[in-house]
Amino acid sequence: MPSSVRRVTRRRAAGAGLAALLLAGGAVGCSRAASDSSPGMAPAAAVAEAAKKTQDITSLRYRMAGTMPGEGKITAEAAMSMKPQAMSMRMTSSKTGSTVQLRVVDKALYLNGGPEAAKELGGKSWLKLDMSALGGLGDNLAANGTGAAEADKNPAAEAAFLTGAKDVKKVGTETVDGVRTTHYAGRVSLADVKAAAAKGEDKAARERREKSVEGYEKMGVDAIVMDMWVDGDHHTKRFRMRGEGDKGPLDMTVTFVDVDKPVTVTAPPAGDTTDLAQLMKDAQG
Template identity: 30%
Template structure:
């Protein structure tokens, strides 16, 4: 495969990893204790008179119930300045992010995939240590007939630096309500009315995280050196604020969330909708004979270029 193809495959891996975290994960504890009952809420048994529960207290219950469900069907859309990626399938967060999502890419990303042999559609399979991406027969023809490319999370971390370390932690510690916990910890949760989400009446809650809170949320599980590097990358990218919205059903399950981050390159928006909690999301790694390892592809590119990494 041309070295440009390998570069596109690297970019695709990053986008699909980010899209997966938008569907299922966001390591975030913010500041403060997300398990504490906020001021103004009550933990006592309700009386005959209805008691209005504070948003943060209710979201704590939502987090507990959604986490306990361990799996769900999901539909997600990630909008980047370079294009949009849509995904749907089933995921589990019982032991890190696991499951299979199918989808398609649009805009410049689809054009890039076309140059690498793909048609813009893909299947992504997530396991505890790696994700596998199948971009169809056109791509397989350039990979010796193998349909699946394996991207080890450790290799993604090397590819992306400190941001990759954070992404690896998120993929291996999946939970769709970590964004809910980040909202609670921020202390800035607002109830914003009720709406219909795919036929389910849901209550919407909103909040905003500062640049420091975004870094704190993304730094879970990292060393101080990695956190310092992450702060530098975020600052260079101009990441300033994050807006979070979550929709909660009457039985205290997360049914939709939107996360929007501002950067110097433009706005990044991730939207995910959840249904059929408890559904099966079991997956296995593709067969070895139908799989190539991205790290080996990159080694081949470096060898062909005399030891230097591809640049185009």
């Protein structure tokens, strides 16, 4: 790839590796208040029920904040639809000091790095990447922190991680965004996450979780301390993940605003978009 193209993609997408968590996220929900999310239910069973609820989710909105290995402090807000697959995210990273927008529409990934990045794209704000044709380019972009290889992940996978823990315990009851929840906690290794997925999930859910595990393995994280807040309808309202990666600590909290409500994501205007495939073709020409 020409150095100018590498520079543009890096600057446009700086900080978007966050999409892996997000792209990195968990199971979901906002719901009516309740005195206890799992009356008479053992902690492990309550966590398993919440994980099961994630499999039928069609859309969700969430916010996240914390620290990612190699990225520093991050904040983000996102919305995702599973069918059809679409996602919109706005995130800010302390590493770059800038805000990045990311959209996934019709199997294409769009990245907007702000005014400074637009200067290198002839004034156009968005860079388009065809996700189905990324191939080795996707690996290169992921290595540079763009999160392109992770952008199609379903964020419902991470909240199910706690089902693999052998020491799940009930911490107490707490109110999150006005919703009464039960707080659970435990420690789980990625090996146990994979084993739990193999036992109790359908093929689609298992593949989502395995793909999510790969993102953490690339960070060098091999075990996660996890807290989970479950509402009265057995939906995960919030979860927090902590661990140590090759490039620093992981400490991310994801709060779900709502679930199964309409999410519409549109592609940026064609006149304000540069197609990376065409850019490379022109460079080769």
